[in-house]
Every structure is written in C-alpha cells, then in structure tokens.
Amino acid sequence: MTLTPLIRRPITDGWTLQATAGPVPDALRTQVIDVPVPAEVPGCVHTDLLAAGLIPDPYLDDNEALLAWIGRVDWTYRTTFSWGPDGHQRHDLVFDGLDTVARVEVNGRTVAETANQHRSCRIPLDQAGLLREGENDLVVHFTAPVPYANAQSVALGARPRPYPLPYEAIRKSACNFGWDWGIATFTSGIWREVRLESWSTARLAEVRTHAAPDGEGGRVAATVHIERADAARTATDDLRVRLRVDEAETVVSMPAGDDDVTVQVQLDQVERWWPAGYGEPHLYQVAVDLLEAEETVDTAERRVGFRTVKWDTAPDAAGTPFTLVVNDQPVFVKGANWIPDDALPVRVDRARYERRLRQALEANLNLIRVWGGGIYESDDFYDLCDELGLLTWQDFLFACAAYPEEEPLRSEIEAEARENIVRLASHASLVLLTGNNENLWGYEDWDWKRRLDGRTWGAYYYYDLFPRLISELASHVPYAPGSPFSPGGQHPNAEEHGSMHLWEQWNRQDWLTYREHRPRFVAEFGWQGPPAWTTLRRSVSDDPLTPESPGMIVHQKAMEGNVKLAAGLVPHLRVPDDMETWHWAMQLNQAIAVRTALEHFRSWAPHTMGAIVWQLNDCWPVTSWAAIDGDERPKPLFHALRRAFAPRTVSFQPRDGGLAAIVTNDTGEEWSGTLHVRRLTFGGDVRAAESLGYAVAARGTATLALPSELAQTDAANAEFLIADAGDVRGTWFFTEARDSALPPAEFDLEVSPAEGGSAVTVTATSLVRDLTFLVDKVDPAAHAEEGLITLLPGERTTVRIRHEGPLDAAQLAAPRVARTLNELVSP
The missing domain is CATH 2.60.120.260 (Galactose-binding domain-like)
Structure with missing residues (x-):
C-alpha cells in the first residue's frame, strides 16, 4: 500500500x-x-x-x-x-x-x-x-x-x-x-x-535539533515528539525516524508505546559557524523524516551551524563580566536593539527583513537584540541572521511592567514559551534568551514593591518557568533572567556586574557623561533624532513645519522629547532658527552622542565587552533613537555606527588626568605600525607632532598615553588633535564646537558616474567637520554610503551615492543637502 x-x-x-x-x-x-x-x-x-x-x-x-x-x-x-x-x-x-x-x-x-x-x-x-x-x-x-x-x-x-x-x-x-x-x-x-493539515498514523508534532562540534567533526541530535492519529495504536505502528545531515543519515525505530525518540548523526569533519567579523557562517541542511514502513509520512527541515557558545560571568577583580564566547573566542558585541519593523507587522516580508539586516551588517553590527516589547519574529528573520552571521539575543515578551502570574495568563505564557523555545533553539545565531526587558530593574527602583502591595509581578516566569523550560527543551541555549541583569545577585543595573542600561544621559544628563561609566556590558543606551527629511515631510504636512507644530508633536512619542532634544544640543551646538537646520542639528547631535559613547565603551575592552545601541530600526515615521527610520532610510546615526563599530579604530579618550590614543583591533590578525598624532590649528598648521609605535594583538586594545605637548593647548577654541594609523583616523577637539572658532566649511565637489549611482569627490579648502550628504532631499531613493566625514584643508575623499535618477554637483553642493557641523557653530 x-x-x-x-x-x-x-x-x-x-x-x-x-x-x-x-x-x-x-x-x-x-x-x-x-x-x-x-x-x-x-x-x-x-x-x-x-x-x-x-x-x-x-x-x-x-x-x-x-x-x-x-x-x-x-x-x-x-x-x-x-x-x-x-x-x-x-x-x-x-x-x-x-x-x-x-x-x-x-x-x-x-x-x-x-x-x-x-x-x-x-x-x-x-x-x-x-x-x-x-x-x-x-x-x-x-x-x-x-x-x-x-x-x-x-x-x-x-x-x-x-x-x-x-x-x-x-x-x-x-x-x-x-x-x-x-x-x-x-x-x-x-x-x-x-x-x-491532513494526515494519518502520525505526524511530527515537535522537532528539536542541536548541532554540536566535536573536534574536527560534529554531531547533530534531533529529539522528536510525534502525535498519533489513533492513540490506541501506540505499540503496533511501524514508525521510524530518519535524520539526514548532508549525505549522512541515521534511522531509528520509535520505541513501542512511546511517542518520543532522539536520533543522532555524527560527521567526521565540519566547518564552524562564525559570527560576522569572525569567520564564515557555515550552515548545514538537516531533514527529519517520519517513516511508516518505507514511506515518508512527514518531514521537518532545519539548517544548523556547528558552534559553541557561552557567556563568561566568572567574577573577577573588577566585578562580574558579561562576555560572549563563541567557539572559545571572546566576542566584543557590536549590537543594536530591534523592534517590530512595522507597527503593522504583517507587512514585513522576507525581502524587507533582508534589507534591514544587510543594513545592520553594513553598519558593522554583529548582534541584534529582539526586544521584549515586540514579537517573536518570523522564521525568515532568524534564518537570515543565520545566513548573514548576525548573532541574535531574544527577549521573552515582557517589557517594562509587572506581569500577573495567575491564570489564565500563567498557562498561556508557559505554552507560548515552550513553543518559541522549540522554534528558535536550532538557530546558530541564537546566543541568548532573556527573561524580560527592565522588569527586574523596575521591581527594584521604580516603586513597584509599594504599588504592587503583595501582587505577583513575574518573578515566577523569570527565575523558575523559563530556566526550567530551557533546561528541558534547549539546554544548549544560554539564559539570563532579564536585561539588565547582574549574575551574582547584585542590583540588576549595577555597573560593575553583568549587563546594564544607561538612560540617565538621554533623560537628565549630557551625553559627555557616558565617559563617567565603565560598564561590563551595555545592553541599552541611545539618543534621539528626527527621521530623514523626506520621511518627515511625507508623514507630517504641517504648514509651517516647526519643531513644535502639531504633526511634529504627534510624531514625537517620548515624554518631553523635544525638551530633551534641545537640552542635549545646547551644550554642544547652537540651536538653529530654521526648520531644516534644526532637523540637521538634531540628527547630527544624535550621531555624535552615540559615536562618543561607542568609542568610549570600545576603548575599555576587554573590561567592557559589548554595547547594544537603542535602536536599529523604526516601525513608523517618528523622531526616535533609531539609526534607520520608518521609511527604511538611514539617518546620520547609521554612519556613526559604521565608523565607531569599524573593525579597526583610533580614538582619543581621557585617561588619568590626561589624554590617550586608543587603538582598537577587532580583527583576527595583529595590527602594528606607527600612529602619527598631530596637534593642528583649524587652518591646518602643525603645532606639535609625535609618532607612536603600536602593536595591537588580534581582538585587542592598546592605550598610548600622549605627551603633554600634544594633550595640552593654550588655544583650545582653535586647535584639535588628529591621529592617523594608515587609513584609520581619530580626532579630538579641545572644546565644544559652539565655543570654538571653527570657520565655515569650504569644499569643492566633482561628480562622476559610478556603478549603482555616482562618485562624489570632495576637496576641502577649509577644515570640514562631519560632512554628510542628505541626498534624500534630491532623490528620495538615494543613499550616501559615507557620512560624518571630517577633512583637513587640502584633503580629498570620494563618497559613493546610490541612486537611479540624475544627480549633479550643484544639487549635491546645495546648502540644504551638503551639511556640516561647521554651520552649527556661529550664532
């Protein structure tokens, strides 16, 4: 038959x-x-x-x-x-x-x-x-x-x-x-x-797969639970399970009277799965077949990667680290938080996921944290992360609130957790499941204990249910009860222990105070900025459009958001009077704030071993913390991420009352050479110079103290430091831009055709700070691959602009398109 x-x-x-x-x-x-x-x-x-x-x-x-x-x-x-x-x-x-x-x-x-x-x-x-x-x-x-x-x-x-x-x-x-x-x-x-679904005899009700490396080879295990069409036939069906991994396969019989079986395949040699920046994300095709006699009656397919993963939380002299280790290699996490990519999530298809995740790679990210106030994303999302080598950190869906532990929620939450642990645990990209977002912190610091008055708040889920289910269903997946979280039982947002969230800067303090913190791992921090100009004008039709016009306020959801934007700008830049320049100033300040924080956090590696920016994406057109707005357009913050998360960076950081140059090498090879440091006037004249040798180990950081003739100046408003290590550059300005004598930006542009758009060659005739082309104003589909460019007088660089329609030098040089920090200095 x-x-x-x-x-x-x-x-x-x-x-x-x-x-x-x-x-x-x-x-x-x-x-x-x-x-x-x-x-x-x-x-x-x-x-x-x-x-x-x-x-x-x-x-x-x-x-x-x-x-x-x-x-x-x-x-x-x-x-x-x-x-x-x-x-x-x-x-x-x-x-x-x-x-x-x-x-x-x-x-x-x-x-x-x-x-x-x-x-x-x-x-x-x-x-x-x-x-x-x-x-x-x-x-x-x-x-x-x-x-x-x-x-x-x-x-x-x-x-x-x-x-x-x-x-x-x-x-x-x-x-x-x-x-x-x-x-x-x-x-x-x-x-x-x-x-x-129509079926007979039995079906694959649950399939859990796990790929584990073993020396040069590897082992794939599949644990299968079947549902039978007729429960009375448990001992009479001729059922077997076949596991296929590439060309290898194993077949086992279902135990008599049992609906569960584990089957394994051993491979003599496999390629490891590595995250972005550390190697190739090798994947293997897995098929689990349910057989009756010799016929296949149901099949489940997965792709797996062979890698080991753990989080190092062994206490050290400074507290408790929170270090991701993949294949025995510590990984500095360069991450961004992810929210649903559309407030109507049904509109997000595989192609849109791929666009967004490829943008993440372009920004030099290696991890996406799926935040607990959204959704468990579709299989397409996690499949793409596997393919691209993007690590994923998945929150269970609990955010910023006390959650009841009573029925009917209690049973629903257990069923939901069980299903999604099974669905996600086979993905090579998944390196952490987390109990909630900020609920442990909220219980301690947000007056919950008094207001709850004895009611449940979710502790059962975070400390009992979820770890128990993970142990049962996916013991290979690491778990943390919350974000932020301190593994040793300290305050959940303790700076010295585990992961922390830094929000005082945006809410109450200046972004310069990021430098006052040395966290072990930052799972959330960020700064607001408006969306791209084209996105803003498409979604808000106010006439006149102002920072406080009705539509702008509707599209600003943060409490006192515009007040915080202005308060965060004034210490650094002038507040513009016209709307387009206000828009640019707020976008630029967002980018500089996050760039400053990321350079600081990276400079402390390996004490600090990760920073996850809030946030990568938006779900609609809005002023927010996102690097990519709700119409899929990158903001200047995108360029800040790309530069600050580059594999090799140089930055200046305060150290021991002075200044140091920090050379960061997040590649698999040693980086050595000479760091050329100069103290220059804004006109480009050299006031002091020093050549410092460096040799930075693979995945390492070197701190080079600067001599006083470089680190000190009597003309703080007219001089700056620049350090070059080959084509990697860092800068340091001795005073805030608004208090400086920075001249207007002067530069020439040449535009030539290039694959996918145009190549724009910029030649500076003055010091140009943070030049960024807001090309969506000329072509809504255009995108500049580089931004936040600083050039010395006489220096030249080429920026590729992706676009389809015609663009010329006059359009790109227009003051509303080619924007710089320089224009935000003079009152």
Missing part, C-alpha cells in the same frame, strides 16, 4: 472582514458593517481597510487618533474552504498566529477560543459531522483588544507600567498599545498563515 504523506493546504482565498460591535464611525457603518470588506490572510484589519480605501494612512499627521476606534471594535473574518475525503484519518485546522482574542467557528460550531498573539493554534476537525465534503464555512471572531485588556486588568489586578493601557494583562505585543517611539494601532487579525 502506498501511503500519502501529510498534506498542507493554505487557506488564503475568499476572506472577508466585517465589524460586528463597537464604536464604528457613522460615516463607515455601511462600508464595514453591512458590506463585507475583502480581506487578505495573513493580514490585519488595518491593512484590509487601507486596501479598501476606507481609512487614511495611520502613519500620516494625526491619523493615529482618528483610527483609535479600530481597537475598540469586534471584527469577524469569513471564508470557505473545500474538502473531500483524501484517505487521511486526521484533519487539523492550524493557525500560526491569531491577533489576539479570537473565537473560531467551522460550519457554525465553535471549535476554539484563543487569547495569545504569540503562539499557534491547532484544532482537530474530526468530530462527527463537523468537516463536510464540499464547501466548509470558516469564521474567526475577534474581540476588541482594548476593552478586553482593560477587563483583564480589573480581573487580575492593576500592575505598574509606564503607559496608560494595561498591555501586561493580555498576551499581545506590548508596543501595539503605543510606546515612546511607537504608534498605538491596537490591531486585530489573522496575522500568520492558516491552513488545513
């Missing part, structure tokens, strides 16, 4: 959407209540209403407020699907993601009720008379998330959180309710794939 393998039939066609209860605006009642709206699945209410032309873009002006009603309305999705007898015993309706509180009906009967965006749902449809030959009706009713969360908050008891709506009372993306960089969308919808 020929057996038919498991059949997966996506249910994507014929979906419609209707509002069923709640405050639908009168003008839309006929269109969304009386008449079905065509719906796309996967999708959400917002994308369907947008496609039908029934709502304005929520990302423009103040449309967010106009569309808040969507989250207070119940919605219903409907379709039909065909089915006929196919010889299989079992037929399961599978939802990979329902957002969020849903009731599922098949042919008029309720078959499931769910309330968790972060897990899948499998519904057997084998009850008598439920699945019928021919057309079957499928209906999914969604309860409005805002009133549901409010009701759950009352039932479970109020908990401390930083925002008004109780996102901690519902298993839904926290930032979906709004954040200090994010729009509140309150989505509902079938946001991941839905399908009918």
